[in-house]
Amino acid sequence: MAACVRCCLRARLRYLPGLRKGFAHSANDKLDNEMLDEQDRMAEDSQLLDASFHGGYKLHYKPSSYHSSVGKPALSSRQSVKATPASSVWQRSNRYREKSSRHLSSSKKTLLNCAFNKGYELKNTQPPHHTTPVLPDVKVDTRAFIKCRPEYSTITLDLTQRPPPINWEHVVHILQRVSDVEGSMKPSDVSRFIVDLSHVHTDNVSLVKSEQGFLTLLRYMVENLQLFSLTELFDVLRSFVWLEMPHGHTVLQLFEDELIRRADEMRFDQLLLAADLWRCIGRKVPQFLKHLYGLVHLDLGQVEVPELVQLLYIIGEGRYCPKVLVQPIEQLLMRQLHHLQPEEVGTLCLALFKSQTSLSEAASIRLFDKAHSHVEDMSDFAIVNVLKYLRFAYFLHRAWMEAMTYEVPRRAGRMGVSGLMHVALTCSSLHYRNDRILAAVAEEIPSLVPHCRSKDSCKLLWSFGSLGLLPVQSPNLYPSLTGALRIRKAEFQRYPEHLLTGLLGLAFVSLFPEDLIALALSPDFVNIALKSTKLDLRKDLFSLDGVVALELPHWTGPRLSREFRQEVAEKLWNDVLPEISQKPEVKCAETTLQELLGGEEFVCKRMILPHMRSIDFEVHLDPSGKPIPVSTEYQTATISPQNYSSKSASNHSWERINSVGVTDELIALLANSRNAPIPTIPPSEVTTLSIVEPDESEKLFNTGLNPTATITEMLTKPNIQKSSLQDSVVKLAIQVPSRNNYCYNSKQLLGLHAMKMRQLKLAGYRVVELCYHEWSPLLRKSMSKKMEYLHFKVFNTLDS
Known part of the structure; x- marks a missing residue:
């Protein structure tokens, strides 16, 4: 009996190399006892399993193994159990026959769900310096480019085309079928069940994920993932998008490992599709993307416009473009430039901006010329994306900026605060002052203050101040933006650079909100600013202190120390x-x-x-x-x-x-x-x-x-x-x-x-x-x- 169990265990462990990496530590004995409802024969088998695998065949889950909480100490085991219904769980013996191996109450189903769902803890953990989220004032379809051509349907997922919803009775029927055939399921059955369940109405998605039948499907995939075909893997990943699986879910790590293992077997269009599905889920997969980027050279001659645009979209969302790809991508772009549609041009510009990828000056000019030829047909989102890349390239395309003197006033009312911020910031970065553009933006901003992030308010202040728009020229602009800074004051603990940017912008036009200046020069804020690893804020602090010294002789608030000024x-x-x-x-x-x-x-x-x-x-x-x-x-x-x-x-x-x-x-x-x-x-x-x-x-x-x-x-x-x-x-x-x-x-x-x-x-x-x-x-x-x-x-x- 013991030999038989050991052989069974070895066969099972062959399929779990990624699983053992994902679950790192021993499970809680209390949860183990709760989940065992075995007959004497099964208890004997469990003891044999314990002896053969260092204390048991266990699925371990520990969120801290995957995520480090910023600004908070790691929780103890007891605290973790309080934060979520369960922090770990294990399985024993028979894989699926619940009736013969164990009976899980509804509360235990919840425990098991939490063990598989790392997103639960993240959802209920407040980030440091938490503030009320800012609701967007304008809904933007950031993936509108995929509607330009039917060819995108094979390499992307259209998030606007959700499957028709099914009623809850149908969902119950599917889950019952899972229970009926769980001992004899095949990968194709699991894939079909998951796809069917993904058609559930959005209001019932969380209920489906808490059902035992769904967890049974996850267990099967965990142990048999290598048996799934690529098509079945893609079907399941696509379904995970509709089921809103958290990007940190443990099962997704196993999917990522499996797709990386099979990357060399995949075609270029399949790699693009997989990368897009990961993007829709919201999971970063840098190792998988390395395989995608490595195949670009091999398929260079076969890359058409949809593949090129989708590749650059993935590069942009990953915020990184390998240097060896820059030249091939530029060659492809120049070859396909005349075929690009307006929305695709905007997507390419945004991708180059996000990945900080510089094209040659000649290539950039041709790209901006192409954008200018389609400017009237572009969406507001695409126009803002072109402006972003102009700012990054630090290139003033005169014809494009002249077109903005007509397009921005025409569109300002519907561009939203983020779009208007990028318009003003691009003008400021390129030192391009045009009163028609500035007036159109300044007129809209006061009514949009409730939607302003601290980033938006401060960059707008810097932009208007740099270009010399005086308070008398727009009486409501500066007071409204200064008020927005006070409303979002808590955000400056996380982004201290924004406050300094905004205050210097105000100082350019002789405005000095003393309460915000006192905050920026306070010892606590200075310490936060000096701890910033992304930016050196000492110069900005020093500039603000010097402004106070000269412009506010009556000042009795905090100042920087003499030693600090000496050093800077x-x-x-x-x-x-x-x-x-x-x-x-x-x-x-x-x-x-x-x-x-x-x-x-x-x-x-x-x-x-x-x-x-x-x-x-x-x-x-x-x-x-x-x-x-x-x-x-x-x-x-x-x-x-x-x-x-x-x-x-x-x-x-x-x-x-x-x-x-x-x-x-x-x-x-x-x-x-x-x-x-x-x-x-x-x-x-x-x-x-x-x-x-x-x-x-x-x-x-x-x-x-x-x-x-x-x-x-x-x-x-x-x-x-x-x-x-x-x-x-x-x-x-x-x-x-x-x-x-x-x-x-x-x-x-x-x-x-x-x-x-x-x-x-x-x-x-x-x-x-x-x-x-x-x-x-x-x-x-x-x-x-x-x-x-x-x-x-x-x-x-x-x-x-």
Whole structure:
């Protein structure tokens, strides 16, 4: 008897190599005792099985073996049983004859279902930083391309063509038939039963998956998967889509292993179909996709438009394209380009964007030309996909963008917040400012705020701020998006980069929501941001802190530590200097300025505002216009940003080496009375620089001096001469912007660079901009031409 049992066990184990890998640990003895309802003879057989297989023939299930919970410690066995009705289960002896081996109550059926269904635990586990999900405002068919050609039916699954539903009585009949023939089932029977059950109405899907008959079918597949034909495997996988099997279900791991084992036997169209079914289930199968990608070279000559589009769709959804495939795919795309339909073009662009795959410039231009020829026939989704790839390729296709000036206003009302966000973000990334496009997007956004994710709100703020759309031009836009940030505040714990992006976008247009800034600079948030492994957020934090220091002198909220600022400023200096110094326009400006002013000591190349991550030339002039050597302390200050920080951690006042303090000497100069007694000014009226609005740069107090009552009285006395206001050093900040600092085909600076000019003025500098459109053509001119231009730009500031 024992020998017979051992032989039976060996035969069974031949079919379970994947199963033993999937179920890793021993089962709970309590569940074992509950599931045994054996006669004495069966109990004896079970003891023999235990002796031959280290304690029993067991199906083990442990969710933690497959999934690691982010931010939560692993649950103990006892806690797991509480979280789900059962965390493990085992089977013994007779495979299917329930009546002769064991009788399962309805509660035990539930236990068994949970053992086979890993998705149960995932469904009931809240993710860290859980927030209320955002409901989409527009339903988009992301697989609309498969309706372009009938050939897609053999390599894809049309999710809109669900099988006609059957009533519950029919389902009960099917389950009864499973029970009647379970001892003599064949793979074809199992496949047919699963397919029939997948026709159940969506409201009853969960009930079917909890029925013992369905679990019996799963058991048969687990132990006999190698006996199924490819057609039967595909039928079952297709049925699993309609039955909404969780992507983490244990049985699906066995299916994946089996399809990988058979991949070399499959045709290219079968591999595409299998990959699509996995995509519909939502399961990532990188090992299987390797086999698919490996066959592309073999079938290169046989790949037609449907296979090419479906292959790229799978590549895009997998977010990865092997480098060896890029060239063959480009060749196939160029060969089939004229056959593509509008929706297929959009799918290809989205796939290239998602997989971060760059085509050659010539191929990209041809693809965008093709898109432009079909722009009026494209769906909104396809148009957004083309914009995404334009953004990734960093290529401004002029004809396409001009078409958007008509298509976006026409479609904006139905594009949804996500689509509008990508429109604005593409315009921002390509520096393409078009008021028709921006106005159409800005008009729709306020009504869509309830559907805005934090990602949408923050990227919209960055886009509008970068392109310089002022609050007065769209009064409802910025308040509504700022309110959206407050509503979705919890999401920033998981995506800290979004908050920093949104706040900097607001700062570009002089908007400073202090509650959100306080959150972004709080120690807890800073710690979360610094732990980000995907992005280095130190620069963004440093930029926001510098903005607060200059634009909000009354600020009493949190600030970054001096050590942090020191570290980031030094890194920025080391990163920026080599890159900037090699630019021809910068090198030429430096040598020409030195020649014009009389030597190196009159020109200091440094980061005047370290948080702006850029270098300028600093020049000092006396009131008569004579150059003054720039002190070495300025160069030291560039590398030692402790001068660019608050006085202490507890005192958040701004201490700048370039600030204009109200000293006795300055008061004497302002009053034109060096020999007169110096009036006493109350300490409360001794201030540093205050805010100067961007439109007040031509007013008297454009130095940033806060005109308190005492100083105002002194300045308005009749004996004050205008020349006395110029008895101090004039500090120039000479900028050499590149073409990428401007909006496309315009002299309008982008938001970051416009903010920098504003803040340089707040810091007491007169800004001299060597406009790219003026300075760049002069690089090929003679030194005298360059000197003439710089002389005008530098010394003309004294008259302004």
